[in-house]
Amino acid sequence: MVFLHTWLFFTLVRAANPPCKLLGPPNIPQFSKDGDVTIGGIFSFHNSWEEIMPTFTSKPEQPKCKSLSLREFQNAQTMIYAIEEINKRADILPGLSLGYRIFDSCGSIEMALRASLSLVNGENASHLSCQRPKTVQAIIAETSSTPTIAISATVGPLHLPVISHFATCACLSDRKKHPSFFRTVPSDYYQSRALAKLVKYFGWTWVGALCSDNDYGNNGMNTFIKAATEFGVCVEFSEAFFRTHPREEILRIVDVVKKSSSKVIVAFVSYSDMEVLLLELAKQNITGLQWIGSESWISDMNIATGKWQYILRGSMGFAIPKAEIQGLREFLIKIHPSSNIYLYKELWESVFQCRLSTEQSSESKSMCTGNESLNNVQNQYTDVTELQIANNVYKAVFAIAHALNSSVGCSKWDTNQRECNTWQVLQALREVSFFTETGEKVFFDKNGDPAARYDLLNWQQGEEGATKFVKVGFYDASLQPEFQLSFNNITIMWAKNQHQVPVSVCSESCPMGTRKAVKKGKPLCCYDCIQCAEGEISNKTDSVMCLKCPPEFWSNKWRDTCVPKLVEFLSFEDVMGIVLIIFSLLGVSFTLGIAIIFFVHKDTPIVKANNSELSFLLLFSLTLCFLCSLTFIGRPTEWSCMLRHTAFGITFVLCISCVLGKTIVVLMAFKATLPGSNVMKWFGPLQQKLSVITFTLLQVVICVLWLTLSPPFPYMNMNYYQERIILECNLGSAFGFWAVLGYIGLLAILCFILAFLARKLPDKFNEAKFITFSMLIFCAVWITFIPAYVSSPGKFTVAVEIFAILASSFALLFCIFAPKCYIILLRPEENTKKHMMSKS
Secondary structure, eight states: OHHHHHHHHHHHHHHHSOOOOOSSOOOOOSEEEOOSEEEEEEEOSEEEEEOOOOOSSSOOOOOEEEEEOHHHHHHHHHHHHHHHHHHHOSSSSTTOOEEEEEEEOTTOHHHHHHHHHHHHHTOOTTOOSSSOOOOOSEEEOOSSHHHHHHHHHHHGGGTOOEEESSOOOGGGGOTTTOTTEEESSOOHHHHHHHHHHHHHHTTOOEEEEEEESSHHHHHHHHHHHHHHHHTTOEEEEEEEEOTTSOHHHHHHHHHHHHHOOOSEEEEEOOHHHHHHHHHHHHHTTOOOOEEEEOHHHHTOHHHHTSTTGGGSTTOEEEEOOOOOOTTHHHHHHTOOTTSSOHHHHHHHHHHHTEESOTTOOOSSSEEOOSOOOGGGOOSTTTOOSOOHHHHHHHHHHHHHHHHHHHSTTTTTTOTTTOOOOHHHHHHHHHTOEEEOTTSOEEEOOTTSOOOOEEEEEEEEEOTTSOEEEEEEEEEETTSOGGGSEEEOSOOOOOGGGOSSOOOOOSSOOOOTTEEEEEOTTSOTTOEEEEEOOTTEEOOSTTOSSOEEOOTTEEEOTTSSSEEEOEEEOOOSSSHHHHHHHHHHHHHHHHHHHHHHHHHHTTTSHHHHTTOHHHHHHHHHHHHHHHHHGGGGSSOOOHHHHHHHHHHHHHHHHHHHHHHHHHHHHHHHHHHHTSTTOOGGGGSSHHHHHHHHHHHHHHHHHHHHHHHHHSOOEEEEEOSSOSSEEEEEEEOSOHHHHHHHHHHHHHHHHHHHHHHHHTTTOSBSSOHHHHHHHHHHHHHHHHHHHHHHHHHOOTHHHHHHHHHHHHHHHHHHHHHHHHHHHHHHHHOGGGOSHHHHHSBO
């Protein structure tokens, strides 16, 4: 029984603590160094790998990496250099040492994930016992956005900070999906909007777009297209591709570029994808396009010095600002293949094109002597003139160090614990803020992004034909929108080495005076230019709509400005006005001439007949009638409008009253010749004067009531003509006007009837005949006046009214006084009382 209990106890203990056994080979880092605190790193030392097809009969082998990337090698060495610098300093993490473990992802998402899990689990080939090694406190990864997204999504729930030096996808700013992600390179959100602003700045409204078919390219291009649409830029085509796509797909995209009408191509493409595209563009010799590039390739010296550089001559784009890291070159060139690090040997063989091992069966390569020196080599690894990406790695290491320095439990290091809490480091990174030795401020906003600043580079041809990067401006997203994009006073070189800004539009700009009309089935940037309608203008180019001129203005001939409308009225300078003035003055002259003739011959029977006083009063009223027509000419004013109709109405009533009085006298005189008739005592000279005054006073009362209740006033009539204004006198009260005119018509009709009844009286000189004829003309004129007055527009309305006044006045003047003047001047023998009293 005791034996059974003992056996059971040891069995349970062995079950609880099984012997340690690795299920597979450990993931060995390419570079590693122990320290009190460890920082992880994941870089794509190689661009691709050899795919090994599984046989399903043996354990799959790890892919073999190939195509060493000198740029990534430099980035990894920069991380090591920054850690060494921090370990030498006493102001950061005093008494502590930083270690590192750096893995190669080979440009593979799967291998990047495996490396991140190795860093989280503390897996290492040197720890084959059951003791678990410590994990890293932060990871610097990766260059591309897609593997970085996978790494961040994997380690994010563990509160392990991930800092990328070149993953620019705007999607990584989402704090809900990537709560522990930071980066020292600006988000593509800002770069995409900067590219859209750049395109808009140079007036390119019709562009093509290419992007890498990954998170970096697709997200960046989506933001660009959205911003470009806001700025009124149309994208003719948008194509995505990846370097591993079949050649047929790349050729299809090249064909799209070749057949497009846009002269500007925005390429949001990684440098490795750009190389594949340029290879096909060079084969088909597609040149003359203005390329606008993203930061991934616009500052890549390998592309700028390649055999296809002539295709991209004049390219422009945004790049991370240049930086300088003191002592980095010396650190980079001191490596030697004698160390046990395999990547050093691979780098050596790649740079010097030799072999270090005799086992390699390469007849084309000579043996390495080991005396070669990197000091005389100029390539992407040793070149420290373009340290934009390396500087981001450098800043990322120092940001982690400053966060560790301020974290509780890290600054006061517990040598027994030998580990900080990652959530403390994460919190400290959110608040980190410091200046580098070059004066650059490093901090992260609420989304883990740094300040967005870019240099605007232009590819120009150097003296020896080589391409050089010339900074022609910059973009700073922290400034006000109107100041974010700025240019230096440097000449820009465009495609084909032109100094003139290329034009890339679907339709030419619409000049002033026209508006855009979108073509059916085409984007908004493809339009026709249609001239604005009359009364509308567009005073700027590319107007979407025409503006209606204010009521008192009208569009000019070119429809680009509003000019005051022509104000139309019957002026004294007008030909019609001059003619009417001449006739009016002629009428006055004739009237005065007749008055003089009558005054000289006032004692003759023909003048004395039928009340000479009424004749002189009639001549006076006719003079006023001719003169009142002048009040209708000229610019209507408040006083002239009230004067013209009232003066016309009163003078004409005075005139008709005199004629009516003369007609009654003729009738009464004939009645007086009858036996026993004394009718003349009821219509003597006094009664005649009183009747004229009474008839005139009635018209005066009507006019006074009209002017008091609703007088005429100047009115700008804009309804009849669109292009000009008719300045006229509004009647105020139409009833008042027609009352004045109706009263004149009533007296005229009465006078006509009486004169008509007396036309056959047996006198030799019967004045009633001439009055009848004059009243007939008078009534005919004013009857035809009414429809002509109503239908005539503008100044013709006034002219018709003046014509009616003059015609009726001339009718009265000549019909009544011309026969008498004829007798006085030409037939004086008939100007006797006997002749006047004789029967016809």
